[in-house]
Amino acid sequence: MPENDLSLLIDAARRASEEAKAFIGRDLGVENKAADNSPVTRADLAVDRMLRESLLDARPRYGWLSEETPDDHARLDQEATFIVDPIDGTRAFIDGQKTWAHSLAVARGGVVTAGVVYLPMLDLLYTATTGAGAHLNGRPISVSGTDTLDAAEVLATKPTLDARHWPRGVPAVKRAHRPSLAYRLGLVAEGRFDAMLTLRPAWEWDIAAGSLIMAEAGATVTDRRGGPLRFNRPHPQTDGMLGANPALHAAFLDRMT
Structure with a gap:
């Protein structure tokens, strides 16, 4: 169920933050991807590995789509799929900025049903499930009313x-x-x-x-x-x-x- 998926994603995001923060101040082994020259670090790959193992262990019938994992189209035949960016804002992470995030979602039938965006250095946890509203650190949030x-x-x-x-x-x-x-x-x-x-x-x-x-x-x-x-x-x-x-x-x- 989406609500159970949300709890799973929240726990995974918090554990991902500890994995990522353990690399701060260490050699990140920065490389540029051949496809688009964007940077990838040891932290990106370690977080990806940890999330993939833990989430698929909890939901073995789900598919997997991640920026740092070679794509496997077997995900297209699964009842649901994890869609994950282990570290969104890798350049900010490399530069020692605080505005990088973990982005974790579950999609069913082409529609996202649970989502978490967590910024560890700012302790901002955005969450949502279908039909239950959006929350920041547990409190409801809404978009602005600006209309021009x-x-x-x-x-x-x-x-x-x-x-x-x-x-x-x-x-x-x-x-x-x-x-x-x-x-x-x-x-x-x-x-x-x-x-x-x-x-x-x-x-x-x-x-x-x-x-x-x-x-x-x-x-x-x-x-x-x-x-x-x-x-x-x-x-x-x-x-x-x-x-x-x-x-x-x-x-x-x-x-x-």
């Missing part, structure tokens, strides 16, 4: 606001950024920012948990063009992502199309 673009604070990279993406004119939003995409989703869910937008393809492990947390906090969550998000796909990427309260979400889509 000119008043909105949006989490996005600088190129997102290039004029070429906005045929109806670049909105006069206030832009900010955080290195962890999962954290950005949590910040919108708790109403500290009004929206998040990424126009680049997004890997499922970066957004699966956070997408449910935002939705359960009252956001409309779609791809960049307003289409529904589906998870545990053969190619685990989405066509960007947009999340905000319904009125603001509609305003962003109207300006982009």
Whole structure:
């Protein structure tokens, strides 16, 4: 059941934090992945291994999709699949910043039913299950009520606001950024920012948990063009992502199309 899955994910995220923090101050053995030149550390791999072993031991019939594990399409035939980013914000982790996170989710039939985003260095635990609302450290959270673009604070990279993406004119939003995409989703869910937008393809492990947390906090969550998000796909990427309260979400889509 999703509620039991949530308890499992929370416990796993807390144990992942201890595994990751044990590497702080040590040689991280940083390497760059051949596929996209993004960094990976010994901590990423150790956390991935620990999560994979513990979660699949608890749910042996679930599939597994993780940034740091070679993909096995056997996951497509399972009743449910774990979608995991062992350390989201690896560059922040390497640089000694605090804004890195563990992102853990369970998807059933293409839909995320339980999600956890945990930032150990800030002790921020975002959680959600389908139909039960979103929570931060156990208290309910909700998205902001800002409904106009000119008043909105949006989490996005600088190129997102290039004029070429906005045929109806670049909105006069206030832009900010955080290195962890999962954290950005949590910040919108708790109403500290009004929206998040990424126009680049997004890997499922970066957004699966956070997408449910935002939705359960009252956001409309779609791809960049307003289409529904589906998870545990053969190619685990989405066509960007947009999340905000319904009125603001509609305003962003109207300006982009």
